[in-house]
Amino acid sequence: IEARTEQRATISKIAHQIFTSDETGNLLERAERENAGDENVQALLRVVRRDFDRATKLSTELVEERTRVTSQAQDEWAKARAQSEYSHFAPWLDRVLDINRRVAQAYGYKNCLYDALLDEYEEGMTRAQLDPIFDELKSAIVPLLKEISPRSNQVSDEILRREYSIDKQKQFAERVLADCGFDFARGRQDVSVHPFCTHFGRDDVRLTTRYDLHDLPSALFGSLHEMGHGLYEQNIAPELDGTPLGGGVSLGVHESQSRLWENLVGRSREFWNRYYDDLKNTFPNQLNDVAPEAFYRAMNKVEPSLIRVEADEVTYNLHIILRYEIENDLLEGKLSTEDAPAAWNAKMQEYFGITPPDDAHGILQDVHWSIGAIGYFPTYSLGNILSVQLWEAALQAHPEIPDQIARGEFSTLLGWLRENVHQHGRKFPPQQLIQRATGRPLDVAPYAGYLNRKFREVYGL
Secondary structure, eight states, X not given: OHHXXXXXXXXXXXXXXXXXSHHHHHHHHHHHHHOOOOHHHHHHHHHHHHHHHHHHTSXXXXXXXXXXXXXXXXXXXXXXXXXXXXXXXXXXXXXXXXXXXXXXXXXXXXXXXXXXXXXXXXXXXXXXXXXXHHHHHHHHHHHHHHHHGGGGGGSOOGGGGSOOOHHHHHHHHHHHHHHHTOOTTSEEEEEOSSOOEEESSTTOEEEEEOOOTTOHHHHHHHHHHHHHHHHHHHTSOGGGTTSTTSSOSOHHHHHHHHHIIIIIITTXXXXXXXXXXXXXXXXXXXXXTOOHHHHHHHHTOOOOOSOGGGOOTTTHHHHHHHHHHHHHHHHTTSSOTTTHHHHHHHHHHHHHSOOOSSSTTTTTSOSGGGGTOTTOTHHHHHHHHHHHHHHHHHHHHOTTHHHHHTTTOOHHHHHHHHHHTXXXXXXXXXXXXXXXHHSSSOOHHHHHHHHHHHHHHHTTO
Protein backbone atom coordinates (compact mmCIF):
# COMPACT_ATOMS: atom_id res chain seq x y z
CA ILE A 1 0.00 0.00 0.00
CA GLU A 2 2.77 2.44 0.92
CA ALA A 3 4.66 1.78 -2.31
CA ARG A 4 1.52 2.09 -4.41
CA THR A 5 0.59 5.31 -2.59
CA GLU A 6 3.94 6.88 -3.47
CA GLN A 7 3.65 5.74 -7.09
CA ARG A 8 0.21 7.29 -7.44
CA ALA A 9 1.30 10.51 -5.72
CA THR A 10 4.27 10.84 -8.06
CA ILE A 11 2.21 10.16 -11.20
CA SER A 12 -0.45 12.68 -10.13
CA LYS A 13 2.28 15.27 -9.54
CA ILE A 14 3.85 14.73 -12.97
CA ALA A 15 0.48 14.74 -14.77
CA HIS A 16 -0.50 17.97 -13.02
CA GLN A 17 2.82 19.63 -13.84
CA ILE A 18 2.50 18.76 -17.53
CA PHE A 19 -1.13 19.84 -17.84
CA THR A 20 -0.69 23.13 -15.99
CA SER A 21 2.64 24.03 -17.59
CA ASP A 22 3.22 27.30 -19.47
CA GLU A 23 3.61 25.22 -22.63
CA THR A 24 0.12 23.75 -22.28
CA GLY A 25 -1.31 27.20 -21.51
CA ASN A 26 0.38 28.71 -24.56
CA LEU A 27 -0.86 25.91 -26.81
CA LEU A 28 -4.39 26.38 -25.50
CA GLU A 29 -4.28 30.14 -26.10
CA ARG A 30 -2.95 29.61 -29.62
CA ALA A 31 -5.67 27.06 -30.38
CA GLU A 32 -8.32 29.46 -29.10
CA ARG A 33 -6.99 32.23 -31.36
CA GLU A 34 -6.87 29.95 -34.41
CA ASN A 35 -10.24 28.27 -33.82
CA ALA A 36 -12.02 28.22 -37.18
CA GLY A 37 -15.46 27.62 -35.70
CA ASP A 38 -15.91 23.85 -35.97
CA GLU A 39 -18.50 22.78 -33.39
CA ASN A 40 -16.41 19.91 -31.99
CA VAL A 41 -13.30 22.10 -31.80
CA GLN A 42 -15.21 24.81 -29.96
CA ALA A 43 -16.50 22.27 -27.46
CA LEU A 44 -13.04 20.78 -27.06
CA LEU A 45 -11.51 24.17 -26.33
CA ARG A 46 -14.27 25.05 -23.85
CA VAL A 47 -13.76 21.79 -21.93
CA VAL A 48 -9.96 21.99 -21.91
CA ARG A 49 -10.10 25.65 -20.86
CA ARG A 50 -12.39 24.76 -17.94
CA ASP A 51 -10.18 21.84 -16.89
CA PHE A 52 -6.99 23.91 -17.31
CA ASP A 53 -8.28 26.90 -15.37
CA ARG A 54 -9.41 24.70 -12.50
CA ALA A 55 -6.22 22.65 -12.47
CA THR A 56 -3.98 25.75 -12.39
CA LYS A 57 -5.71 26.90 -9.22
CA LEU A 58 -4.31 23.86 -7.40
CA SER A 59 -0.65 23.73 -6.51
CA THR A 60 1.26 20.62 -7.54
CA GLU A 61 2.05 20.04 -3.87
CA LEU A 62 -1.67 20.01 -2.98
CA VAL A 63 -2.47 17.60 -5.81
CA GLU A 64 0.31 15.28 -4.72
CA GLU A 65 -0.73 15.47 -1.08
CA ARG A 66 -4.38 14.80 -1.94
CA THR A 67 -3.43 11.66 -3.85
CA ARG A 68 -1.17 10.45 -1.06
CA VAL A 69 -3.69 11.08 1.74
CA THR A 70 -6.66 9.56 -0.08
CA SER A 71 -4.67 6.48 -1.11
CA GLN A 72 -3.73 5.85 2.51
CA ALA A 73 -7.19 6.77 3.79
CA GLN A 74 -8.83 4.24 1.46
CA ASP A 75 -6.69 1.46 2.91
CA GLU A 76 -7.42 2.56 6.46
CA TRP A 77 -11.14 2.72 5.65
CA ALA A 78 -11.05 -0.85 4.31
CA LYS A 79 -9.40 -2.07 7.52
CA ALA A 80 -11.81 -0.11 9.73
CA ARG A 81 -14.80 -1.40 7.78
CA ALA A 82 -13.61 -5.01 8.04
CA GLN A 83 -13.31 -4.57 11.81
CA SER A 84 -16.39 -2.33 12.06
CA GLU A 85 -14.27 0.12 14.01
CA TYR A 86 -14.87 3.72 12.93
CA SER A 87 -12.39 5.19 15.44
CA HIS A 88 -9.52 3.77 13.35
CA PHE A 89 -10.69 5.72 10.31
CA ALA A 90 -11.73 8.98 12.01
CA PRO A 91 -8.25 10.59 12.00
CA TRP A 92 -7.98 9.91 8.27
CA LEU A 93 -11.40 11.40 7.64
CA ASP A 94 -10.16 14.54 9.39
CA ARG A 95 -7.23 14.67 6.98
CA VAL A 96 -9.49 14.10 3.96
CA LEU A 97 -11.79 16.89 5.07
CA ASP A 98 -8.85 19.25 5.57
CA ILE A 99 -7.58 18.49 2.05
CA ASN A 100 -11.04 19.11 0.59
CA ARG A 101 -11.39 22.44 2.40
CA ARG A 102 -8.06 23.54 0.95
CA VAL A 103 -9.05 22.36 -2.53
CA ALA A 104 -12.35 24.24 -2.29
CA GLN A 105 -10.57 27.39 -1.13
CA ALA A 106 -8.15 27.10 -4.04
CA TYR A 107 -10.95 26.67 -6.58
CA GLY A 108 -12.93 29.52 -5.07
CA TYR A 109 -16.67 29.76 -4.56
CA LYS A 110 -19.43 32.33 -4.10
CA ASN A 111 -21.57 30.94 -1.31
CA CYS A 112 -20.18 27.81 0.34
CA LEU A 113 -17.26 25.39 0.30
CA TYR A 114 -19.46 22.59 -0.95
CA ASP A 115 -20.17 24.36 -4.26
CA ALA A 116 -16.52 24.19 -5.32
CA LEU A 117 -16.36 20.44 -4.67
CA LEU A 118 -19.74 19.62 -6.18
CA ASP A 119 -18.70 21.39 -9.38
CA GLU A 120 -15.98 18.75 -9.86
CA TYR A 121 -18.67 16.09 -10.36
CA GLU A 122 -21.65 18.07 -11.68
CA GLU A 123 -20.64 21.16 -13.60
CA GLY A 124 -22.74 24.20 -12.78
CA MET A 125 -24.65 22.63 -9.88
CA THR A 126 -24.68 24.40 -6.49
CA ARG A 127 -25.97 23.72 -3.02
CA ALA A 128 -28.54 26.51 -3.52
CA GLN A 129 -29.96 24.46 -6.40
CA LEU A 130 -29.66 21.11 -4.63
CA ASP A 131 -31.47 22.02 -1.42
CA PRO A 132 -34.86 22.66 -3.06
CA ILE A 133 -34.39 19.57 -5.24
CA PHE A 134 -33.89 17.44 -2.14
CA ASP A 135 -36.79 19.15 -0.37
CA GLU A 136 -39.02 18.29 -3.32
CA LEU A 137 -37.77 14.71 -3.29
CA LYS A 138 -38.53 14.34 0.42
CA SER A 139 -42.00 15.82 -0.11
CA ALA A 140 -42.69 13.10 -2.68
CA ILE A 141 -40.98 10.16 -0.97
CA VAL A 142 -41.80 10.48 2.73
CA PRO A 143 -45.64 10.48 2.37
CA LEU A 144 -45.46 7.58 -0.12
CA LEU A 145 -43.25 5.58 2.22
CA LYS A 146 -45.62 6.21 5.12
CA GLU A 147 -48.50 4.84 3.05
CA ILE A 148 -46.54 1.77 1.98
CA SER A 149 -45.08 0.88 5.39
CA PRO A 150 -48.29 -0.58 6.92
CA ARG A 151 -48.65 -2.77 3.82
CA SER A 152 -44.99 -3.80 3.57
CA ASN A 153 -45.73 -7.43 4.46
CA GLN A 154 -48.10 -7.71 1.51
CA VAL A 155 -45.06 -8.16 -0.71
CA SER A 156 -42.55 -10.91 0.09
CA ASP A 157 -39.07 -11.16 -1.38
CA GLU A 158 -38.31 -14.54 0.22
CA ILE A 159 -38.12 -16.10 -3.23
CA LEU A 160 -35.12 -13.92 -4.09
CA ARG A 161 -33.12 -15.32 -1.15
CA ARG A 162 -33.24 -18.96 -2.21
CA GLU A 163 -30.08 -20.64 -3.44
CA TYR A 164 -29.15 -19.55 -6.98
CA SER A 165 -26.11 -21.06 -8.69
CA ILE A 166 -23.52 -18.36 -9.29
CA ASP A 167 -22.49 -19.85 -12.64
CA LYS A 168 -26.09 -19.75 -13.84
CA GLN A 169 -26.56 -16.21 -12.50
CA LYS A 170 -23.54 -15.17 -14.54
CA GLN A 171 -24.78 -16.81 -17.73
CA PHE A 172 -28.23 -15.27 -17.40
CA ALA A 173 -26.96 -11.77 -16.59
CA GLU A 174 -24.46 -11.68 -19.44
CA ARG A 175 -27.07 -12.89 -21.91
CA VAL A 176 -29.40 -10.06 -20.82
CA LEU A 177 -26.57 -7.52 -21.15
CA ALA A 178 -25.87 -8.68 -24.69
CA ASP A 179 -29.58 -8.47 -25.56
CA CYS A 180 -29.69 -4.89 -24.26
CA GLY A 181 -26.84 -3.92 -26.56
CA PHE A 182 -23.63 -4.18 -24.54
CA ASP A 183 -20.93 -5.20 -27.00
CA PHE A 184 -18.80 -7.94 -25.44
CA ALA A 185 -16.40 -7.67 -28.39
CA ARG A 186 -15.53 -4.22 -27.00
CA GLY A 187 -16.04 -4.92 -23.32
CA ARG A 188 -16.19 -7.54 -20.60
CA GLN A 189 -17.61 -8.21 -17.14
CA ASP A 190 -15.68 -9.48 -14.15
CA VAL A 191 -16.12 -9.75 -10.37
CA SER A 192 -15.24 -7.19 -7.69
CA VAL A 193 -16.14 -6.43 -4.07
CA HIS A 194 -18.09 -3.35 -5.18
CA PRO A 195 -19.52 -3.18 -8.75
CA PHE A 196 -18.06 -0.51 -11.01
CA CYS A 197 -17.47 0.43 -14.63
CA THR A 198 -14.22 1.71 -16.06
CA HIS A 199 -13.06 2.32 -19.60
CA PHE A 200 -9.91 2.89 -21.63
CA GLY A 201 -11.68 4.23 -24.69
CA ARG A 202 -15.00 3.37 -26.37
CA ASP A 203 -13.60 0.02 -27.54
CA ASP A 204 -12.41 -1.18 -24.13
CA VAL A 205 -15.12 -0.90 -21.48
CA ARG A 206 -14.90 -3.02 -18.32
CA LEU A 207 -17.82 -3.86 -16.02
CA THR A 208 -17.71 -5.66 -12.70
CA THR A 209 -20.43 -7.14 -10.53
CA ARG A 210 -20.65 -9.29 -7.40
CA TYR A 211 -22.51 -12.55 -6.91
CA ASP A 212 -24.33 -13.85 -3.86
CA LEU A 213 -25.62 -17.40 -3.71
CA HIS A 214 -28.66 -16.24 -1.73
CA ASP A 215 -29.33 -12.82 -3.26
CA LEU A 216 -30.52 -13.05 -6.86
CA PRO A 217 -31.05 -9.30 -7.48
CA SER A 218 -27.56 -8.30 -6.34
CA ALA A 219 -25.65 -9.48 -9.41
CA LEU A 220 -28.45 -9.03 -11.93
CA PHE A 221 -29.26 -5.43 -11.09
CA GLY A 222 -25.63 -4.65 -10.36
CA SER A 223 -24.83 -5.87 -13.88
CA LEU A 224 -27.64 -3.85 -15.47
CA HIS A 225 -26.57 -0.78 -13.51
CA GLU A 226 -22.93 -0.95 -14.61
CA MET A 227 -24.04 -1.84 -18.13
CA GLY A 228 -25.84 1.51 -18.29
CA HIS A 229 -22.52 3.22 -17.59
CA GLY A 230 -20.81 0.94 -20.09
CA LEU A 231 -23.31 1.63 -22.87
CA TYR A 232 -22.67 5.36 -22.42
CA GLU A 233 -18.94 4.90 -22.92
CA GLN A 234 -19.26 2.41 -25.80
CA ASN A 235 -21.51 4.76 -27.76
CA ILE A 236 -19.57 8.02 -27.55
CA ALA A 237 -18.90 9.26 -31.09
CA PRO A 238 -15.72 7.69 -32.54
CA GLU A 239 -14.30 11.10 -33.48
CA LEU A 240 -14.36 12.12 -29.79
CA ASP A 241 -12.58 8.99 -28.58
CA GLY A 242 -9.20 9.73 -27.07
CA THR A 243 -9.91 13.44 -26.68
CA PRO A 244 -10.98 15.39 -23.57
CA LEU A 245 -14.53 15.14 -24.95
CA GLY A 246 -14.45 11.34 -24.99
CA GLY A 247 -16.20 10.57 -21.71
CA GLY A 248 -19.41 11.14 -19.81
CA VAL A 249 -20.29 14.78 -19.26
CA SER A 250 -21.08 14.51 -15.53
CA LEU A 251 -21.68 11.94 -12.84
CA GLY A 252 -25.38 12.84 -12.68
CA VAL A 253 -25.88 12.23 -16.40
CA HIS A 254 -23.78 9.07 -16.18
CA GLU A 255 -25.87 7.82 -13.27
CA SER A 256 -29.05 8.54 -15.22
CA GLN A 257 -27.97 5.87 -17.69
CA SER A 258 -27.26 3.22 -15.07
CA ARG A 259 -30.49 3.90 -13.16
CA LEU A 260 -32.55 3.96 -16.36
CA TRP A 261 -31.41 0.48 -17.37
CA GLU A 262 -31.44 -0.91 -13.83
CA ASN A 263 -34.84 0.42 -12.75
CA LEU A 264 -36.97 1.66 -15.62
CA VAL A 265 -36.00 -1.28 -17.80
CA GLY A 266 -34.77 -4.04 -15.47
CA ARG A 267 -37.41 -3.65 -12.77
CA SER A 268 -40.29 -3.10 -15.20
CA ARG A 269 -43.21 -5.46 -15.73
CA GLU A 270 -42.52 -5.45 -19.49
CA PHE A 271 -38.96 -6.67 -18.94
CA TRP A 272 -40.07 -9.59 -16.80
CA ASN A 273 -42.90 -10.45 -19.17
CA ARG A 274 -40.07 -11.28 -21.57
CA TYR A 275 -37.41 -12.74 -19.26
CA TYR A 276 -39.22 -14.45 -16.40
CA ASP A 277 -39.78 -17.72 -18.28
CA ASP A 278 -36.10 -17.74 -19.23
CA LEU A 279 -35.10 -17.16 -15.61
CA LYS A 280 -37.49 -19.86 -14.47
CA ASN A 281 -35.98 -22.30 -16.98
CA THR A 282 -32.55 -21.38 -15.64
CA PHE A 283 -33.64 -21.97 -12.02
CA PRO A 284 -36.61 -24.39 -12.22
CA ASN A 285 -36.27 -25.75 -8.68
CA GLN A 286 -36.11 -22.31 -7.11
CA LEU A 287 -38.93 -20.67 -9.11
CA ASN A 288 -41.26 -23.53 -9.95
CA ASP A 289 -43.85 -22.38 -7.39
CA VAL A 290 -43.57 -18.64 -8.17
CA ALA A 291 -46.05 -16.82 -10.41
CA PRO A 292 -44.73 -14.02 -12.67
CA GLU A 293 -46.68 -11.34 -10.81
CA ALA A 294 -45.32 -12.47 -7.43
CA PHE A 295 -41.81 -12.33 -8.84
CA TYR A 296 -42.31 -8.82 -10.26
CA ARG A 297 -43.59 -7.54 -6.93
CA ALA A 298 -40.75 -9.24 -5.04
CA MET A 299 -38.27 -7.42 -7.28
CA ASN A 300 -39.97 -4.15 -6.35
CA LYS A 301 -40.48 -4.63 -2.61
CA VAL A 302 -40.15 -1.43 -0.59
CA GLU A 303 -38.55 -1.77 2.81
CA PRO A 304 -36.23 0.56 4.75
CA SER A 305 -32.75 -0.94 4.78
CA LEU A 306 -29.30 -0.18 6.15
CA ILE A 307 -27.26 -0.39 2.94
CA ARG A 308 -27.53 2.27 0.22
CA VAL A 309 -26.57 0.06 -2.74
CA GLU A 310 -29.25 -2.47 -1.81
CA ALA A 311 -32.02 0.10 -1.25
CA ASP A 312 -35.29 -0.02 -3.18
CA GLU A 313 -36.32 2.79 -5.52
CA VAL A 314 -38.52 4.57 -2.97
CA THR A 315 -36.03 4.75 -0.10
CA TYR A 316 -32.81 5.10 -2.11
CA ASN A 317 -32.77 8.91 -2.26
CA LEU A 318 -33.19 9.19 1.49
CA HIS A 319 -29.82 7.44 1.79
CA ILE A 320 -28.32 10.10 -0.47
CA ILE A 321 -29.93 13.00 1.41
CA LEU A 322 -28.58 11.63 4.69
CA ARG A 323 -25.02 11.56 3.31
CA TYR A 324 -25.40 14.98 1.72
CA GLU A 325 -26.47 16.54 5.00
CA ILE A 326 -23.71 14.89 7.02
CA GLU A 327 -20.86 15.69 4.63
CA ASN A 328 -21.94 19.34 4.50
CA ASP A 329 -21.90 19.54 8.29
CA LEU A 330 -18.50 17.82 8.42
CA LEU A 331 -17.02 20.08 5.77
CA GLU A 332 -18.22 23.26 7.49
CA GLY A 333 -17.13 22.10 10.94
CA LYS A 334 -20.68 21.97 12.31
CA LEU A 335 -20.15 18.27 13.02
CA SER A 336 -16.95 16.71 14.32
CA THR A 337 -15.66 13.43 12.95
CA GLU A 338 -15.88 12.07 16.52
CA ASP A 339 -19.63 12.72 16.61
CA ALA A 340 -20.33 11.67 13.02
CA PRO A 341 -21.38 8.03 13.74
CA ALA A 342 -23.99 9.16 16.26
CA ALA A 343 -25.29 11.76 13.78
CA TRP A 344 -25.47 9.07 11.09
CA ASN A 345 -27.41 6.71 13.33
CA ALA A 346 -29.79 9.46 14.42
CA LYS A 347 -30.60 10.33 10.81
CA MET A 348 -31.09 6.64 9.98
CA GLN A 349 -33.62 6.45 12.78
CA GLU A 350 -35.30 9.67 11.64
CA TYR A 351 -35.54 8.75 7.94
CA PHE A 352 -35.88 4.96 8.08
CA GLY A 353 -36.92 4.02 11.60
CA ILE A 354 -33.90 1.75 11.96
CA THR A 355 -30.50 2.09 13.62
CA PRO A 356 -27.33 0.44 12.26
CA PRO A 357 -26.09 -2.36 14.53
CA ASP A 358 -22.44 -1.40 13.91
CA ASP A 359 -20.21 1.01 12.00
CA ALA A 360 -19.77 -1.32 9.01
CA HIS A 361 -23.52 -1.16 8.35
CA GLY A 362 -23.55 2.56 9.14
CA ILE A 363 -21.05 5.29 8.54
CA LEU A 364 -18.32 3.00 7.15
CA GLN A 365 -20.38 1.35 4.41
CA ASP A 366 -19.35 3.66 1.54
CA VAL A 367 -15.85 4.15 0.13
CA HIS A 368 -16.47 7.71 -1.13
CA TRP A 369 -15.20 9.82 1.77
CA SER A 370 -12.02 7.78 2.07
CA ILE A 371 -11.07 8.54 -1.55
CA GLY A 372 -11.77 12.23 -1.04
CA ALA A 373 -15.04 12.30 -2.98
CA ILE A 374 -16.90 14.98 -1.00
CA GLY A 375 -19.73 16.29 -3.18
CA TYR A 376 -20.14 13.03 -5.09
CA PHE A 377 -23.22 11.58 -3.39
CA PRO A 378 -25.82 14.08 -4.73
CA THR A 379 -25.09 12.94 -8.28
CA TYR A 380 -26.80 9.62 -7.51
CA SER A 381 -30.10 11.37 -6.85
CA LEU A 382 -29.63 13.67 -9.82
CA GLY A 383 -29.17 10.53 -11.90
CA ASN A 384 -32.44 9.07 -10.59
CA ILE A 385 -34.31 12.25 -11.48
CA LEU A 386 -32.76 12.51 -14.94
CA SER A 387 -33.35 8.82 -15.70
CA VAL A 388 -37.13 9.32 -15.72
CA GLN A 389 -36.92 12.65 -17.53
CA LEU A 390 -34.90 11.02 -20.33
CA TRP A 391 -37.11 7.92 -20.32
CA GLU A 392 -40.25 9.99 -20.82
CA ALA A 393 -38.60 11.95 -23.63
CA ALA A 394 -37.66 8.67 -25.32
CA LEU A 395 -41.23 7.38 -24.96
CA GLN A 396 -42.62 10.60 -26.40
CA ALA A 397 -40.45 10.05 -29.47
CA HIS A 398 -41.05 6.28 -29.58
CA PRO A 399 -44.22 5.15 -27.73
CA GLU A 400 -43.54 1.61 -28.91
CA ILE A 401 -40.53 1.16 -26.58
CA PRO A 402 -42.39 -0.66 -23.73
CA ASP A 403 -43.92 -3.15 -26.16
CA GLN A 404 -40.49 -3.71 -27.67
CA ILE A 405 -38.97 -4.35 -24.24
CA ALA A 406 -41.69 -6.95 -23.63
CA ARG A 407 -40.33 -8.72 -26.74
CA GLY A 408 -36.70 -8.35 -25.67
CA GLU A 409 -35.98 -5.63 -28.22
CA PHE A 410 -33.89 -2.70 -26.98
CA SER A 411 -32.42 -1.15 -30.11
CA THR A 412 -34.92 1.72 -30.34
CA LEU A 413 -34.31 2.81 -26.74
CA LEU A 414 -30.55 2.43 -27.05
CA GLY A 415 -30.60 4.28 -30.37
CA TRP A 416 -32.46 7.23 -28.85
CA LEU A 417 -30.03 7.39 -25.93
CA ARG A 418 -27.08 7.12 -28.29
CA GLU A 419 -28.38 9.97 -30.44
CA ASN A 420 -29.41 12.29 -27.62
CA VAL A 421 -26.94 11.53 -24.84
CA HIS A 422 -24.14 9.04 -25.49
CA GLN A 423 -22.58 10.24 -28.71
CA HIS A 424 -21.98 13.77 -27.43
CA GLY A 425 -19.57 12.83 -24.61
CA ARG A 426 -18.56 16.10 -22.92
CA LYS A 427 -19.49 18.21 -25.94
CA PHE A 428 -22.31 20.02 -24.11
CA PRO A 429 -22.45 21.03 -20.42
CA PRO A 430 -24.77 18.70 -18.47
CA GLN A 431 -27.66 21.15 -18.08
CA GLN A 432 -27.51 22.05 -21.78
CA LEU A 433 -27.43 18.38 -22.75
CA ILE A 434 -30.58 17.67 -20.73
CA GLN A 435 -32.34 20.69 -22.19
CA ARG A 436 -31.48 19.49 -25.71
CA ALA A 437 -32.54 15.90 -25.03
CA THR A 438 -35.78 16.52 -23.14
CA GLY A 439 -36.80 20.07 -24.04
CA ARG A 440 -36.64 21.29 -20.43
CA PRO A 441 -34.17 21.67 -17.55
CA LEU A 442 -33.82 19.15 -14.76
CA ASP A 443 -37.26 18.53 -13.23
CA VAL A 444 -38.16 16.40 -10.18
CA ALA A 445 -41.85 16.09 -11.15
CA PRO A 446 -41.51 13.22 -13.69
CA TYR A 447 -39.48 11.16 -11.23
CA ALA A 448 -41.91 11.81 -8.35
CA GLY A 449 -44.83 10.88 -10.60
CA TYR A 450 -43.13 7.68 -11.69
CA LEU A 451 -42.50 6.54 -8.11
CA ASN A 452 -46.08 7.23 -7.09
CA ARG A 453 -47.64 5.50 -10.10
CA LYS A 454 -45.45 2.42 -9.92
CA PHE A 455 -45.48 1.73 -6.21
CA ARG A 456 -49.09 2.62 -5.60
CA GLU A 457 -49.91 -0.06 -8.13
CA VAL A 458 -47.49 -2.56 -6.59
CA TYR A 459 -49.01 -2.04 -3.13
CA GLY A 460 -52.60 -1.44 -4.17
CA LEU A 461 -52.78 2.07 -2.76
